[in-house]
Amino acid sequence: MARLSAxxxxxxxxxxxxxxxxxxxxxxxxxxxxxxxQFSNRYELEIVDLLESPDRASSDGVIVTPTLLKLSPAPVQxxxxxxxxxxxxxxxxxxx
Amino acid sequence: xxxxxHSDVAILTQRLTEAEATVKAxxxxxxxxxxxxxxxxxxxxxxxxxxxxESEARYRSIVETANEGIWMMNFDSTITxxxxxxxxxxxxxxSEVVGRSFYDFIPPKGREEAGRRLKRASLGRAEESxxxxxxxxxxxxxVLIKSNRIHDSAGESTGMLAMITDATRxxxxxxxxxESEAEHRQIVESTSDGIIKIDRSSxxxxxxxxxxxxxxxxxAELVGTTLLSIVARSERANLLQSIMERQQDNTTTLETxxxxxxxxxxxxxxxxxxxxxxxxxxxxxxxVVRDVTERKKLQAQLIVSDRMASVGTLAAGVAHEIxxxxxxxxxxxxxxxxxxxxxxxxxxxxQDPEWFRERITDPMLDARAAAERxxxxxxxxxxxxxSPTDEPKHAVDxxxxxxxxxxxxWNEVRHRAELVKHLGTVPFAxxxxxxxxxxxxxxxxxxxxxxPVGQVSSHEIRVSTFQAGESVVIExxxxxxxxxxxxxxxxxxxxxxxxxxxxxxxLGLAICQRIVTDMGGTLTVTSTLGVGSVFRVCIPVAVExxxxxxxxxxxxxxxAGGRLLIVDDEEAVGRILRRSLDKNYDICIVDSACxxxxxxxxxxxxxxxxxxxxxxxxxxxxxxxxxxxxxPAQAQRMMFMTGGAFTDEAxxxxxxxxxxxxxxxxxxxxLRATVHEFLVRAECIR
Numbered sequence: 001m002a003r004l005s006a007x008x009x010x011x012x013x014x015x016x017x018x019x020x021x022x023x024x025x026x027x028x029x030x031x032x033x034x035x036x037x038q039f040s041n042r043y044e045l046e047i048v049d050l051l052e053s054p055d056r057a058s059s060d061g062v063i064v065t066p067t068l069l070k071l072s073p074a075p076v077q078x079x080x081x082x083x084x085x086x087x088x089x090x091x092x093x094x095x096x
Numbered sequence: 097x098x099x100x101x102h103s104d105v106a107i108l109t110q111r112l113t114e115a116e117a118t119v120k121a122x123x124x125x126x127x128x129x130x131x132x133x134x135x136x137x138x139x140x141x142x143x144x145x146x147x148x149x150e151s152e153a154r155y156r157s158i159v160e161t162a163n164e165g166i167w168m169m170n171f172d173s174t175i176t177x178x179x180x181x182x183x184x185x186x187x188x189x190x191s192e193v194v195g196r197s198f199y200d201f202i203p204p205k206g207r208e209e210a211g212r213r214l215k216r217a218s219l220g221r222a223e224e225s226x227x228x229x230x231x232x233x234x235x236x237x238x239v240l241i242k243s244n245r246i247h248d249s250a251g252e253s254t255g256m257l258a259m260i261t262d263a264t265r266x267x268x269x270x271x272x273x274x275e276s277e278a279e280h281r282q283i284v285e286s287t288s289d290g291i292i293k294i295d296r297s298s299x300x301x302x303x304x305x306x307x308x309x310x311x312x313x314x315x316a317e318l319v320g321t322t323l324l325s326i327v328a329r330s331e332r333a334n335l336l337q338s339i340m341e342r343q344q345d346n347t348t349t350l351e352t353x354x355x356x357x358x359x360x361x362x363x364x365x366x367x368x369x370x371x372x373x374x375x376x377x378x379x380x381x382x383x384v385v386r387d388v389t390e391r392k393k394l395q396a397q398l399i400v401s402d403r404m405a406s407v408g409t410l411a412a413g414v415a416h417e418i419x420x421x422x423x424x425x426x427x428x429x430x431x432x433x434x435x436x437x438x439x440x441x442x443x444x445x446x447q448d449p450e451w452f453r454e455r456i457t458d459p460m461l462d463a464r465a466a467a468e469r470x471x472x473x474x475x476x477x478x479x480x481x482x483s484p485t486d487e488p489k490h491a492v493d494x495x496x497x498x499x500x501x502x503x504x505x506w507n508e509v510r511h512r513a514e515l516v517k518h519l520g521t522v523p524f525a526x527x528x529x530x531x532x533x534x535x536x537x538x539x540x541x542x543x544x545x546x547x548p549v550g551q552v553s554s555h556e557i558r559v560s561t562f563q564a565g566e567s568v569v570i571e572x573x574x575x576x577x578x579x580x581x582x583x584x585x586x587x588x589x590x591x592x593x594x595x596x597x598x599x600x601x602x603l604g605l606a607i608c609q610r611i612v613t614d615m616g617g618t619l620t621v622t623s624t625l626g627v628g629s630v631f632r633v634c635i636p637v638a639v640e641x642x643x644x645x646x647x648x649x650x651x652x653x654x655x656a657g658g659r660l661l662i663v664d665d666e667e668a669v670g671r672i673l674r675r676s677l678d679k680n681y682d683i684c685i686v687d688s689a690c691x692x693x694x695x696x697x698x699x700x701x702x703x704x705x706x707x708x709x710x711x712x713x714x715x716x717x718x719x720x721x722x723x724x725x726x727x728p729a730q731a732q733r734m735m736f737m738t739g740g741a742f743t744d745e746a747x748x749x750x751x752x753x754x755x756x757x758x759x760x761x762x763x764x765x766x767l768r769a770t771v772h773e774f775l776v777r778a779e780c781i782r
Contacts, residue, residue: 082126
C-alpha cells in the first residue's frame with residue numbers, strides 16, 4: 001500500500017473532464033480506482049466537467065481535458081492525460 | 097500514459113515543458129477537449145485527434161525522409177530533435193545527438209555566429225544563412241541553414257527549428273557559374289566589336305561597353321530604347337525590312353549606318369544571329385557590330401586614288417606623245433621669232449611695216465600663244481599624273497597651282513559667275529603640287545556648282561591668296577545660297593553629299609581635307625545662309641624658297657664651246673636643237689641610244705650628251721647605266737630631256753642625285769643657259 005509523504009494530511013485532487021469523452025471517463029475511472037486502492041478514505045476527489053461549468057477552467061489554468069490537479073499536500077501538481085499509467089501517477093502524486 | 101507538470105519543477109521529465117507535455121498528450125490521443133482561451137469553452141477533440149495523429153505521422157515521415165537535415169533545439173542550445181538525414185550528415189546516430197548542445201556540432205570558429213543566429217531566431221526572425229557544421233570525423237561541411245522559431249499551443253516560443261542543406265556542391269556549382277559568367281562578361285566587355293541584343297520588337301535589351309562608346313551613349317541610355325533610334329534615318333526602312341526577313345534566317349551579315357548621339361553617321365558591319373528560346377521560337381537577335389567608317393573612308397580614298405592613278409598613267413603617256421612634237425613646235429617658233437627679231441634689227445621689216453606685222457609678227461605671236469596654251473594644258477594634265485603614293489612635298493608657288501586649277505575649272509565657272517581674283521604676293525608653301533591642284537580644282541568646281549547656270553553677272557567666285565603668319569592662305573568663295581549649320585558640321589564627312597545620286601560621290605571635301613591635313617595645313621569653311629560660303633586652305637610657308645632657274649649669263653654665254661651629242665628619237669627635236677645650238681657647239685645627232693653607244697664605244701667622246709629619257713628599245717636610262725660600266729667619264733656628261741616620265745622607274749631615276757634633266761617642251765633660252773651652265777660646271781670639275 002502506498003503511503004503519502006505526510007500521512008496525516010488529506011490528499012485533495014481535482015479532475016477536469018469534458019462530458020463523456022473517452023479519456024475523461026477513463027481518467028475518472030483510473031483515478032477513482034487508484035485513490036480507492038491507495039488512499040482509502042484519506043482523499044477528496046472533485047470532478048469538474050467543463051462542458052457543464054466552463055468558467056472553472058480559467059481559474060486553474062486548465063487548457064485541456066482530462067487534467068488532474070493535486071491541490072494538497074503542496075506542491076501543487078498537474079497531470080495531463082487519461083491516467084492509464086498508475087505507477088507514474090502515483091509517483092507524481094508524491095506517494096512512495 | 098500520463099504527463100505530469102509541476103508549476104516549478106518538471107518531475108516526470110526534466111526536459112518536458114508544460115506545452116510539450118500537452119502536445120504529446122494530444123498526439124498520443126489522451127485528450128478529449130482543448131479549452132479555447134478566447135471563449136474559455138472546451139472544444140472537443142474526438143475527431144480532431146485522429147486527424148492530428150495522421151498529420152503527425154505524415155509530418156514525421158516527411159521529416160525523416162527529407163533531403164534536408166532537421167534539428168530542433170531549446171534556446172539554451174540543447175538539441176531536442178534531429179532527423180536521420182542530419183544525423184547522417186554529422187556522422188552520429190540520432191540518439192547520440194539529442195540532448196547535447198548544438199555548439200558541439202559547430203566548428204569553434206563558427207560558434208559565435210551560430211550563437212547570434214540562435215539569438216535572432218529567439219526574437220522570431222526567420223532567416224536563411226550559410227555556415228559550417230562539424231562532423232564526427234572532424235571534417236567541416238558548408239551548409240545552407242533555414243531557421244525559424246517554434247511555438248507551443250499557447251503561442252510561447254519553445255525553441256528553434258533549423259533545416260540544413262549540404263551546400264558543398266551547391267557552392268562549388270555557384271562559384272563555377274559565377275566564374276564562367278565573369279569570364280563571359282569580360283570577353284563581351286573587352287572585345288573590340290560592339291555587341292547588341294534586341295528582342296522581337298527591336299527593343300535593345302543589351303549592349304556592351306564598346307557599342308555604347310561607338311555611339312556616344314552609356315549602356316543604360318541604350319537599353320530599353322528601340323533599335324531605330326540608333327540607326328541612321330536613311331537606313332531605317334532597309335533595316336526594318338531586313339529584320340522582317342531575318343525572322344526565319346539564323347545568321348546574316350549586313351552593312352548599314354548607325355547614328356552617333358551627336359549626329360554623325362557611322363558605317364557598321366553587323367553579323368547578326370537569331371536568339372531562340374527552348375522551343376525554337378525566335379526571341380530576339382544578337383548582333384556583333386564593327387565600326388567600318390575608317391575602313392570605308394580608306395576604301396573610298398583607295399578607289400579615288402586608284403582612279404586618279406589610272407588617269408595619271410594615261411595622261412602621262414598622252415603628255416609624252418604631245419610634248420615631243422610640241423617641243424619641236426615651240427622651240428622652232430622661238431627660233432623663227434629670233435630670226436624675225438634679226439630682220440627687224442636689220443631694217444628689213446621697215447620696208448613695209450604693215451605687211452610685216454600682218455604676215456609675220458602677229459601670226460607669229462598667235463602661234464606662240466596657242467602653243468603655250470597647249471603646253472599649259474598638257475602640264476595641267478601632268479599634275480594628276482604624279483603618283484599619289486610617293487608624294488614628295490616641295491616648295492610650291494601656290495598662285496601658279498591655283499592659276500592652273502582655275503584654267504581647268506574654267507568651264508564650270510564661266511557660265512555661272514564672274515571670277516574675281518586677288519592673288520597676293522605669297523611665299524612658297526610646302527605642298528605637293530599635284531595634290532594641292534586637286535584640292536583647288538575641287539573647291540572651285542564646288543563653288544561653281546553651288547551657283548545656278550546663266551546668271552553670270554549676279555554671281556561671283558572670289559579667289560584670293562595672302563600670307564597670314566607662317567601660313568599661305570587661299571580662299572575660294574562663292575555667292576551661293578550658303579550652307580545650313582546642321583549640314584556644315586558634316587560637310588567634311590566621307591559619303592556626305594547634298595548632291596543628287598550620280599552627281600557627287602560625297603568624297604571630294606573629305607579627301608580635300610585629308611590632303612591638306614597631310615600637308616600640315618588646314619581646310620575650313622565659313623558660310624552664311626543666303627550670302628555664300630568661303631573655303632579656306634592654310635598651308636605652312638616653305639622655309640627655303642624653290643631653286644630658281646639658272647640665270648642667263650649672257651656675258652660669257654657664247655664663249656664656251658664643246659662637242660655635243662644629241663640623242664632623240666623625235667627627229668624634229670634633234671633638228672631644232674642643232675639649229676639653235678650649232679652656232680656655238682660642235683653638234684652630233686643620233687636618233688637612238690644604241691647609235692649613241694656605238695659612237696662612244698668607237699672611241700668618240702663628248703662634252704655633253706643631251707639624251708631623251710623615254711625611247712623605244714633602249715632608253716636614256718639604259719644608256720646611262722651602260723656608260724657607267726663602259727665609259728664612266730661619258731656617263732658623267734649626260735643630261736636628260738623628257739616629255740613626261742610616265743613610269744615609276746623613270747621618276748625614281750630623275751629623282752636620284754646627280755641626274756640633270758630638262759622638261760620638254762622647253763624654251764630655247766632656258767635650254768641654252770642650262771647647257772652652258774652644265775659645261776661650265778663640268779669644266780670646273782675637270
